[in-house]
Amino acid sequence: MASPQKTSRKAAGTRAAIRRARPASGRAHSGDAGDDIGLDALVGHAGYAVRRFQLWIFQDFIKTLATVDIRPTQYAVKNVIGANPGLSQMAVAKRLGIERARLVHLLDSLEERDFVSRIPSTIDRRSHALHLTTRGKAALAQFKRLAAEHERHVAEKIGKANREQLLRILACFT
Amino acid sequence: MASPQKTSRKAAGTRAAIRRARPASGRAHSGDAGDDIGLDALVGHAGYAVRRFQLWIFQDFIKTLATVDIRPTQYAVKNVIGANPGLSQMAVAKRLGIERARLVHLLDSLEERDFVSRIPSTIDRRSHALHLTTRGKAALAQFKRLAAEHERHVAEKIGKANREQLLRILACFT
DNA sequence: TATTGTTATACTCTATAACTATA
DNA sequence: TATAGTTATAGAGTATAACAATA
Numbered sequence: 543m544a545s546p547q548k549t550s551r552k553a554a555g556t557r558a559a560i561r562r563a564r565p566a567s568g569r570a571h572s573g574d575a576g577d578d579i580g581l582d583a584l585v586g587h588a589g590y591a592v593r594r595f596q597l598w599i600f601q602d603f604i605k606t607l608a609t610v611d612i613r614p615t616q617y618a619v620k621n622v623i624g625a626n627p628g629l630s631q632m633a634v635a636k637r638l639g640i641e642r643a644r645l646v647h648l649l650d651s652l653e654e655r656d657f658v659s660r661i662p663s664t665i666d667r668r669s670h671a672l673h674l675t676t677r678g679k680a681a682l683a684q685f686k687r688l689a690a691e692h693e694r695h696v697a698e699k700i701g702k703a704n705r706e707q708l709l710r711i712l713a714c715f716t
Numbered sequence: 717m718a719s720p721q722k723t724s725r726k727a728a729g730t731r732a733a734i735r736r737a738r739p740a741s742g743r744a745h746s747g748d749a750g751d752d753i754g755l756d757a758l759v760g761h762a763g764y765a766v767r768r769f770q771l772w773i774f775q776d777f778i779k780t781l782a783t784v785d786i787r788p789t790q791y792a793v794k795n796v797i798g799a800n801p802g803l804s805q806m807a808v809a810k811r812l813g814i815e816r817a818r819l820v821h822l823l824d825s826l827e828e829r830d831f832v833s834r835i836p837s838t839i840d841r842r843s844h845a846l847h848l849t850t851r852g853k854a855a856l857a858q859f860k861r862l863a864a865e866h867e868r869h870v871a872e873k874i875g876k877a878n879r880e881q882l883l884r885i886l887a888c889f890t
Numbered sequence: 891t892a893t894t895g896t897t898a899t900a901c902t903c904t905a906t907a908a909c910t911a912t913a
Numbered sequence: 914t915a916t917a918g919t920t921a922t923a924g925a926g927t928a929t930a931a932c933a934a935t936a
Contacts, residue, residue: 579796579800579803579807579811580796580799580800581795581796581799581811581890582795582796582798582799583795583860583863584792584795584796584890585890586867586883587863587867588773588867588870588879588882588883589770589773589774589777589788589866589870590788590792590890591882591883591886591887591889591890592766592769592770592773592882592886593770593774593788594813594886594889594890595766595886595889596763596766596767596770597813598889599762599763599766600763600767603763613902614763614764614767615902615903618758618764621755621756621757621758622753622754622755622756622758624756625754625755625756626753626754629753630917630918631917631918632916632917632918633753637753637755639768639771640903640904641903641904641905641906642917642918642919643904643905643906643918643919643920643921644902644903644904644905645918646918646919646920660918663917666912666913666916666917667911667912667913667917668910668911668912668913668916668917668918669912669916669917669918670917670918686757689757689761692763693760693761693762696762696763699888700885700886700888701885704885705762707881707885708762708765708766708882708885709760709762709765711874711875711878711881711882712765712766712768712769712874713765714873714874715765715768715769715772716755716758716759716764716765716768787925789925789926804894804895805894805895806893806894806895814926814927815926815927815928815929816894816895816896817895817896817897817898817927817928817929817930818926818927818928819895820895820896820897834895840893840894840935840936841894841934841935841936842893842894842895842934842935842936843893843894843895843935844894844895
């Protein structure tokens with residue numbers, strides 16, 4: 543890593559100088575309030591609400607499992623391997639919709655932490671059979687308890703019945 | 717795109733052969749089927765379903781608006797500026813939950829395409845008042861029509877009533 | 891001192907392409 | 914030829930930190 547050099551700050555006029563003209567029309571841009579800023583067509587888009595919800599969920603998941611340093615995707619991978627020992631990397635990647643190239647790195651870090659082991663397949667020597675280690679199994683049990691706690695946060699946020707409704711609506715995507 | 721072939725389902729004889737020579741423990745990792753791979757605790761997690769749903773939604777949005785080369789975040793930014801002309805960058809960033817450093821680049825590209833203009837504020841000379849250009853306004857109208865088409869895809873996928881239920885449940889996140 | 895817009899860096903995630911060793 | 918795992922690269926997206934101009 544090179545030293546954090548700070549590329550001589552060029553005189554500030556470059557960009558700002560270009561914008562030195564017309565006065566503004568429209569609102570006197572309240573830069574802070576934000577309460578009365580409308581979303582227009584965005585309010586009718588499921589994707590917008592879903593994106594905001596997903597950001598909230600992931601943040602809470604990461605925070606709730608911060609003590610064990612496990613992120614949502616790592617948790618998903620461990621779960622599937624734990625429930626289906628012997629799976630190949632391709633099978634896990636396809637099942638979870640992860641790129642196989644990305645799964646390589648995910649497994650690298652899980653293997654480094656002694657949670658997962660790649661066992662050479664006796665059937666197809668190109669592939670690996672994925673298993674949880676003893677340590678990985680114990681860890682997963684703990685992660686599941688913390689993840690359940692996170693799930694209770696979700697229920698608190700949107701309501702118990704709404705959460706169940708949501709799971710029902712989106713069941714076709716799992 | 718043009719993802720041509722879909723791995724021609726080769727006869728069940730292959731899988732039968734695999735079953736024959738089962739390795740030490742676990743399944744003989746069926747690398748292709750994926751139908752019987754359980755998700756375990758993942759099925760009870762709203763975050764997992766929401767993540768998969770969001771991926772599907774964004775992919776459909778990008779595909780549906782591919783002809784105009786607009787991504788979900790760009791669309792959201794244009795929408796908010798169009799509905800609230802004169803807003804500062806900070807106000808837009810806060811409203812949409814985008815980092816202000818990231819909004820700089822988003823606006824750079826929208827400005828290059830002559831959709832948005834940064835007008836120096838007469839009130840606070842640190843900030844810019846954001847406006848849609850004439851071209852930007854016309855373009856946004858077209859984007860909204862395409863986005864509505866995308867929204868119809870969502871309704872087809874999960875059902876009209878379910879989509880509305882979803883919007884109601886997640887209204888607190890917008 | 892604090893804030894706005896900007897630049898820069900680092901790390902995650904997604905999407906490819908290419909390589910190897912097998913099949 | 915095709916597939917499994919790997920490596921590499923490029924682009925978004927996220928999270929910070931620092932800086933100049935301004936408040």
